[in-house]
Amino acid sequence: MLYSVFMLALRSIRRNLLRSFLTILGIVIGVSAVITMVTLGNGATQSIKTQISGLGTNLLMVRPGQRPGPGGGGAGVPQFIEGDAEAIASQIGGVAAVAPEGRTSVTVVANGRNWSTTVIGSTNAWFDTGNWKLASGRIFESDEQRAGAAVCIIGETVRREIFGGTIGQTGLGEQLRVRKFSCTIIGILTAKGQSGMGDQDDSVVVPLRTQQRRITGSHKVATLLVSMRDGSDSTRLKASLTQLLRERRNLAQDDDDNFNIFDTQQLAATLSGTTQVLTTLLGAVAAVSLLVGGIGIMNIMLVSVTERTREIGLRLAIGALENEVLLQFLIEAVVLSALGGVIGIVIATAASWGLSILMAMPYAFDPFINLLSLAFSAGIGVLFGYFPARRAARMDPIEALRHE
């Protein structure tokens, strides 16, 4: 019985192909909007998470000044020195690596080309704190670090802009001119790509002492990068880090901290929380269009019931039961809206895939939202199809047959 009613519904959809298509357009647009929004939103969240984990997992950035941000906390705030990093590494448990870091903007010259980039002075620990790998070459040797040797490791962007050619390969062993001195390129970093903080691959890394002696002329260190061991308690670690630094910076009991600790995990949570809120909002706006689509289905089903009054009268006269007519129109509405849902999913998959490529984001297929939209659109069919269907089923066959 159900099967034959289902076939009846399919037939009447097929008989009115254009109208059926127009009817489901609202659902198609609604479903594809919802899914595209959510998929893109998930992609954005995912890409932010990847970028932040690219900064270094479980990374604490310690800077002078009371608040995070550029400027190093203004005048009069004492900077760090390399000894601070060594003290943290030796005195605080749960620390995987500590790297002092100084950054200077410079123009580098090699191979007849100029490139504006950032020189980072640090130790070998820097590669650990930032999860950096070498595409080719080697990291610094200890006597190079001690002596401040003229060696450098370049990022992928610098390599590409100056030497071109194969990724991670060219430029090794060449001389790179940084301000007033030349350094030998001993390694090339593996590319990480764009992050929320700009191009991470646009840098030249030199030993800390090389930077201090040959570029800045100061033994101060702007930032301490502290990476935690997996599973270590970041709150406790931050507390003991704060205490140690307060002692080393001779702060009295009632002085405020003159440094700040910035936790990348916190940043990740904040940023992905923000995009998730945005995703939910956009999805909700798109869901309204689903509702509008549902009302469209009800509208067309009502028109269809009125228009097909004689047909309904005939069906009733030749022996269709009330429930069979109800079911036929209900199934028609559900099949229509579910069909709209399926088409919507197809369009959404194509659109979000294409857009994620355009926006350089990962394509995050979410089976849950796809199933939900499909179920929701079928539910809309039941909800908005029921009223017209009941109207059809309750018709008086005599009146219906007389209808002009």
Place this chain on the structure above:
Amino acid sequence: MSDPLIQLRGVTKKYGSGVAELMALKGIDLDIHAGEFVAIMGPSGSGKSTAMNILGCLDTPTGGQYLFKGAHVESLSRDQRARLRRRFLGFVFQGFNLLARTSAQENVELPLLYRGDSASVRRAAATKALQAVGLGGWEHHTPAELSGGQQQRVAIARAIVTEPAVVLADEPTGNLDTQRSHEIMGLLMRLNQDHGITVLMVTHEADMAAYAQRMVHFIDGCIASDEPNPHPTTAAPAATEEAT
């Protein structure tokens, strides 16, 4: 003589209430036996359509009794009447009432679909019914591709495809020209004679009613006359005569 197929006893039908009250049927007694071909005639408003609706179990009487095959059907529920209709009754309407953009075959299969017959059973029965009305080979034409007479033949095929006990035809020739009307009447007559189907027909055209074996006249909600037709028309007049 066996028990009548249909028995109406004191059937009344009242529409509206109070000042607007209208007695459409004022106590009808009518017996119809299996195999009869009955024409129901009368001016508009005489109650013949109301009687037809009650006979066809599309409507229930306000009072009185209706026995179909000896069973009381006057107080059946909507769905019970629908089941009775799909099993025993076939309907032919003035306006054909075929589903548009649907092949003759599918139109004829429709009542079988509600009976839950399988596709092969439906196809065979529909083909047979279409052949019986002289439309073998027209299975895949849609109503728009058929003439009025052909459309009514499809409708008749739809009425007989369930092999009903009674076919109720409400002004079956009302929308057709004279020649097509005679063709349709000839077809109904043959179905009645060759297949033994009881035919109840409402008409206001005397030359169409002349095909029936019995004529029942309604006037003002009562049966004014109910008499056999001594010389039913057996063949359509020649087309040449029609032209004059």
